[in-house]
Amino acid sequence: MKAIVITAAGGPEVLQMEDRSQPVITATEVLVKVAAAGINRPDVYQRKGNYPPPKGAPRDIPGLEIAGTIAAVGNRVTRWKIGDKVCALISGGGYAEYCNVPEGQCLSAPGNMTFVEAASLPETFFTVWSNVFDRGKLQPGESLLVHGGSSGIGVTAIQMATALGNKVYVTAGSDEKCKICQELGATKAINYKTEDFSESIHKLTDGKGVNMILDMIGGDYTPGNIACLSEEGRLILINAMRGKDVQIDLAQVMRKRLIITGSMLRSREIEFKSAIARNLEQHIWPLLASGKIKPVIYAVFPAKDAAKAHTLMESGGHVGKIILSFE
Ligand SMILES: NC(=O)c1ccc[n+]([C@@H]2O[C@H](COP(=O)([O-])OP(=O)(O)OC[C@H]3O[C@@H](n4cnc5c(N)ncnc54)[C@H](OP(=O)(O)O)[C@@H]3O)[C@@H](O)[C@H]2O)c1
Structure with missing residues (x-):
């Protein structure tokens, strides 16, 4: 099969198409003939050599989500048959013509979605569900601030939380990005280059603060995050793009009874990811099938142009x- 391989740690040009043998499936896996694969920021970190894949994942083929047709099933697979159209979360190896997937991590492509649309879903939908709704227990009526509102994660979090009855605020780096976030359902998008997000949230919530923050930024955002959380607020970290060493006012954590938590999805066990898949199937896939939540696709590249796709992602x-x- 053809695969896009990280030939050495480095810039986008290290991504090269090579011939590789097809993966061999276990009894509880399916083999998917990949039609489309989503690109995520963690793929960029892996390409640069800063994010080693977990045990069992391909060492040099990136890719955390795919959509395609099942080409083979292991002899203990019960859910799927050859020919089923699925999308799936994987721990690596998605940039290839064939990919092996634990059966629990596959979902049917919702509604009449194309493979390109279906491939855009798994990584961000699993991550947002797991952090915001399972870990953070966001309740209907509560407010959520999402940093990086125009990111793949951001556009998913805006739509999912809005659809489930939450008021969503976001930050983004341009007025154009802010406008799109509001069109997707955000109550207010804050341009972090021209406004202090923490002060803006304070004003927008009449001084109460937000119930939850989904944060991929960390670093110097952290004091502002702590300041604009409400009582019993939850700060949920999924990355720390502006730095992981921070100083915080612990008195505020105690006074407001805050919870600071976070998680990394990729290295979690199959059972954990499969449980998220079943929750998404029940609570979110019907909203995708009805069009209430929509995939937000910015660009599609032929696989041979993976380097161009990474260059675009890094340009922001x-x-x-x-x-x-x-x-
Ligand atoms: N923990 C987990 O399990 C998990 C899983 C998946 C993804 N993630 C993390 O989630 C984040 C989003 O992933 P993605 O694939 O959706 O990426 P993406 O589409 O490339 O988005 C990255 C976003 O970060 C913002 N950004 C970048 N540098 C920034 C800075 N210095 N200050 C403020 N904002 C900045 C950009 O927005 P502007 O252009 O508006 O600045 C951009 O929208 C990544 O950090 C990724 O590592 C974590």
């Missing part, structure tokens, strides 16, 4: 998802 010019096509 995109809103939503960038996809590789293998068709």
